[in-house]
Amino acid sequence: MASTTSRSRQDVISALEHLDTQLLWLSSWMIHNANHIRPKRDGLKVGGHQASCASITAIMAALYFHALRPQDKVSVKPHAGPILHAIHYLLGNQSRDLMERFRGLGGVQSYPSRTKDRIPVDFSTGSVGLGVAVTAFTSLVQDYLISHGQVKVEDSGRMIALMGDAELDEGNIYECLIEGYKHDLRNCWWIVDYNRQSLDATTADRMFRRFDDIFETCGWRVVTLKYGKRQREAFKKPGGQALEGWIDSCPNADFAALTYQGGPAWRARLHADLGAKAQTRKLIDSYDDEGLARLMTNLGGHCVETLIDAFDAAQDEVPTLFIAYTVKGHGLPLAGHKDNHSGMMNPSQMEQFRAGLGIAEGQEWEKWAGLGDNVAADLQTFIEASPIACSRPEAQAPTVAVPPRLPVPDGTEQSTQAAFGRILLDLAKSGEEMADRIVTTAPDVTQTTNLGGFVNQRGLFRRQELADVFHNAKIPSAQRWSQHAAGQHIELGIAENNFFIALTSLGLAAPHFGTRLLPVGTVYDPFIARGLDALNYGCYSDARFLLVGTPSGISLAAEGGAHQSINTPLIGMGQPNLAYFEPAFADELAAMMRWAFEHMQKPDGSSVYLRLTTRAISQVVRDDGAWEADALKGGYWLRKPSQGAEAAIVFTGVVAPEALAAWEQLAEDMPGLGLLNVTSPDLLHRDWSAQRAARWNGVASKPSHAETLLSDLAPGAGLVTVLDGSPGALSWLGGVMGMRVSPLGTDRFGQTGDLPDLYRTYRLDSEAIVDAAAELYLGN
Numbered sequence: 001m002a003s004t005t006s007r008s009r010q011d012v013i014s015a016l017e018h019l020d021t022q023l024l025w026l027s028s029w030m031i032h033n034a035n036h037i038r039p040k041r042d043g044l045k046v047g048g049h050q051a052s053c054a055s056i057t058a059i060m061a062a063l064y065f066h067a068l069r070p071q072d073k074v075s076v077k078p079h080a081g082p083i084l085h086a087i088h089y090l091l092g093n094q095s096r097d098l099m100e101r102f103r104g105l106g107g108v109q110s111y112p113s114r115t116k117d118r119i120p121v122d123f124s125t126g127s128v129g130l131g132v133a134v135t136a137f138t139s140l141v142q143d144y145l146i147s148h149g150q151v152k153v154e155d156s157g158r159m160i161a162l163m164g165d166a167e168l169d170e171g172n173i174y175e176c177l178i179e180g181y182k183h184d185l186r187n188c189w190w191i192v193d194y195n196r197q198s199l200d201a202t203t204a205d206r207m208f209r210r211f212d213d214i215f216e217t218c219g220w221r222v223v224t225l226k227y228g229k230r231q232r233e234a235f236k237k238p239g240g241q242a243l244e245g246w247i248d249s250c251p252n253a254d255f256a257a258l259t260y261q262g263g264p265a266w267r268a269r270l271h272a273d274l275g276a277k278a279q280t281r282k283l284i285d286s287y288d289d290e291g292l293a294r295l296m297t298n299l300g301g302h303c304v305e306t307l308i309d310a311f312d313a314a315q316d317e318v319p320t321l322f323i324a325y326t327v328k329g330h331g332l333p334l335a336g337h338k339d340n341h342s343g344m345m346n347p348s349q350m351e352q353f354r355a356g357l358g359i360a361e362g363q364e365w366e367k368w369a370g371l372g373d374n375v376a377a378d379l380q381t382f383i384e385a386s387p388i389a390c391s392r393p394e395a396q397a398p399t400v401a402v403p404p405r406l407p408v409p410d411g412t413e414q415s416t417q418a419a420f421g422r423i424l425l426d427l428a429k430s431g432e433e434m435a436d437r438i439v440t441t442a443p444d445v446t447q448t449t450n451l452g453g454f455v456n457q458r459g460l461f462r463r464q465e466l467a468d469v470f471h472n473a474k475i476p477s478a479q480r481w482s483q484h485a486a487g488q489h490i491e492l493g494i495a496e497n498n499f500f501i502a503l504t505s506l507g508l509a510a511p512h513f514g515t516r517l518l519p520v521g522t523v524y525d526p527f528i529a530r531g532l533d534a535l536n537y538g539c540y541s542d543a544r545f546l547l548v549g550t551p552s553g554i555s556l557a558a559e560g561g562a563h564q565s566i567n568t569p570l571i572g573m574g575q576p577n578l579a580y581f582e583p584a585f586a587d588e589l590a591a592m593m594r595w596a597f598e599h600m601q602k603p604d605g606s607s608v609y610l611r612l613t614t615r616a617i618s619q620v621v622r623d624d625g626a627w628e629a630d631a632l633k634g635g636y637w638l639r640k641p642s643q644g645a646e647a648a649i650v651f652t653g654v655v656a657p658e659a660l661a662a663w664e665q666l667a668e669d670m671p672g673l674g675l676l677n678v679t680s681p682d683l684l685h686r687d688w689s690a691q692r693a694a695r696w697n698g699v700a701s702k703p704s705h706a707e708t709l710l711s712d713l714a715p716g717a718g719l720v721t722v723l724d725g726s727p728g729a730l731s732w733l734g735g736v737m738g739m740r741v742s743p744l745g746t747d748r749f750g751q752t753g754d755l756p757d758l759y760r761t762y763r764l765d766s767e768a769i770v771d772a773a774a775e776l777y778l779g780n
């Protein structure tokens with residue numbers, strides 16, 4: 001640590017203490033400015049969390065300006081965002097202008113954002129818990145990349161989460177602990193800002209020490225930083241032990257209330273509880289009110305000396321939980337108040353705070369406000385020498401070449417899920433470079449989502465080799481699960497949150513490590529909902545992966561309502577940074593997968609979601625390849641309508657045979673009837689919206705693909721739309737050119753049954769399509 005070696009330890013501590021104060025000031029001021037000084041136009045609260053920042057400034061000063069190495073990555077608890085910006089302001093990476101625009105358009109974001117903030121942000125945060133677990137999975141990804149020769153061991157870093165204590169209530173934390181243990185997690189620190197306050201209240205005393213048990217069981221080292229140096233020294237004085245015992249048994253709520261009330265209240269309570277012990281009383285009374293309050297709140301997480309000692313002592317690979325005791329709002333008049341989560345200093349409190357720090361009016365944004373020239377110059381030198389100042393910006397990862405075509409699996413009858421497995425298997429057997437970059441993962445559904453072929457070829461990833469016991473014992477099995485460092489499948493337990501967080505970490509390999517992975521994850525389509533927030537988190541972070549939801553819809557038939565997905569098409573359409581496709585035929589799927597592997601690597605690309613099925617259907621015979629370009633834009637005419645036709649059937653995915661059969665039946669009576677295969681309701685809708693927005697913004701634009709397709713029909717034509725999912729995914733098409741729509745699809749829970757029964761019951765069969773078309777036609 002450059003900063004430590006070139007200075008005396010006392011100098012380092014003193015510099016970090018100054019930095020702690022500067023971070024407290026800048027974060028408080030940034031929030032104050034946005035709420036009390038910047039003109040308001042909408043009467044809405046701007047917000048920001050001064051108390052949440054105040055409890056973690058010493059931790060962040062010690063971490064960023066002492067312990068952090070350039071190759072380490074940090075996830076900062078959402079409400080400490082302003083401190084991260086203040087750190088980068090001091091380092092010269094952030095502008096005053098953007099800090100003045102905190103929570104305004106284009107300014108510093110409320111919570112650290114990889115994509116929207118201009119400073120280096122390793123991990124986005126916001127939805128509590130997810131930004132913590134992502135560090136563990138990123139550590140696993142780093143191990144994967146080391147094993148595959150994509151990252152050098154000496155370049156490997158530590159993945160660190162700075163977390164709020166209430167994040168420990170999120171279930172995804174424990175799912176992650178279990179998975180981490182299975183995968184022999186290393187190089188991961190979680191540092192808890194243990195202020196024992198959440199948003200609503202002080203947290204339960206009963207959890208004291210329980211976290212230690214849970215983490216230690218999962219292979220973590222737990223380091224508790226309960227007392228600051230001042231407290232430890234006081235405990236050693238005569239009567240000090242009783243004081244220590246008192247703090248240890250003080251309920252969280254009492255401690256918080258006394259902190260808020262300050263010195264006199266501390267004294268009164270300590271006299272009442274410990275006054276009978278003469279030495280302890282003497283010790284208490286050796287402090288004036290302010291000194292006593294400072295002593296009682298000198299917890300480990302506010303003592304830079306305690307913090308750097310703890311960080312310095314944890315230099316091995318063991319995953320480590322630091323429980324750093326803190327006071328929410330430490331150093332501010334908000335300290336300890338149970339309602340302080342969204343509390344804010346009022347202007348006169350802020351005035352006092354400013355004056356107390358010796359900051360002159362008008363100097364509030366100065367980098368080293370309130371400090372003398374010598375101290376300022378010294379701090380500047382100190383931070384410039386800190387390892388974090390040498391961090392390089394995220395590297396551009398070279399693109400991995402995608403073959404011009406992916407072979408289409410043979411077979412006149414195929415399901416998209418089986419075809420998916422075959423395409424991946426062919427890739428696994430190929431010598432394509434791209435195949436080496438694919439990494440597959442699934443939450444315990446590898447076999448049933450047809451990833452098995454790929455895994456048999458490429459193996460499971462495991463740092464330490466593990467034999468396939470069944471294979472070695474010559475017990476017949478279709479699955480060969482050899483586990484080794486070169487394996488390309490990460491097998492996860494059945495926890496969809498982990499699955500999506502793992503995809504997020506894998507999908508950020510390019511910006512994090514400067515080398516690409518092409519992650520492919522499969523999950524039963526209905527259980528996307530189980531990990532939906534984590535999926536959203538991955539997309540928000542702009543992670544790039546291919547998500548395959550399969551099987552889907554009531555076409556799962558006998559599996560019943562609990563496993564049949566209904567609203568995933570709407571998720572696919574509504575989720576930003578995720579392009580959703582639902583192929584009907586294997587050749588469409590091959591084209592989409594190829595498109596996806598390219599799209600995932602484009603600067604303006606995104607993740608891709610394929611909704612597949614196990615229902616095998618007859619494949620169509622193509623006259624030419626003209627369909628393909630349109631299919632990749634969201635839809636193509638499987639049966640082109642005659643110009644000005646009065647009606648069309650529009651379908652997506654697995655119900656292609658029903659749509660085709662209905663078309664056959666109706667074509668005689670409805671001359672020129674079209675049959676539109678919507679391969680991506682998402683792309684079609686997005687493109688339509690975007691073209692309209694462009695027109696409104698005065699940008700010249702071509703008609704959207706939906707308009708181009710539908711303009712083959714007569715104005716006011718009728719559309720029967722059908723898919724195995726929410727009808728709303730297609731019914732909007734009527735709005736594109738003002739057409740009448742009869743939407744078919746599922747809008748209530750499914751149930752067990754065979755396909756004919758279910759399609760009839762839920763009106764997805766050709767008869768339902770014919771009926772709907774007749775109604776539209778007759779009504780014409």
Ligand SMILES: Cc1ncc(C[n+]2csc(CCOP(=O)(O)OP(=O)(O)O)c2C)c(N)n1
Binds near residue numbers: 078197
């Ligand atoms: C998933 C999720 N649920 C709810 C919230 C709203 N929320 C923001 S912070 C918070 C509590 C924070 O407490 P803690 O983690 O202890 O942080 P600190 O005390 O340091 O502010 C809650 C409930 C959120 N951000 N994410």
Ligand SMILES: [Mg+2]
Binds near residue numbers: 198
């Ligand atoms: Mg808290």
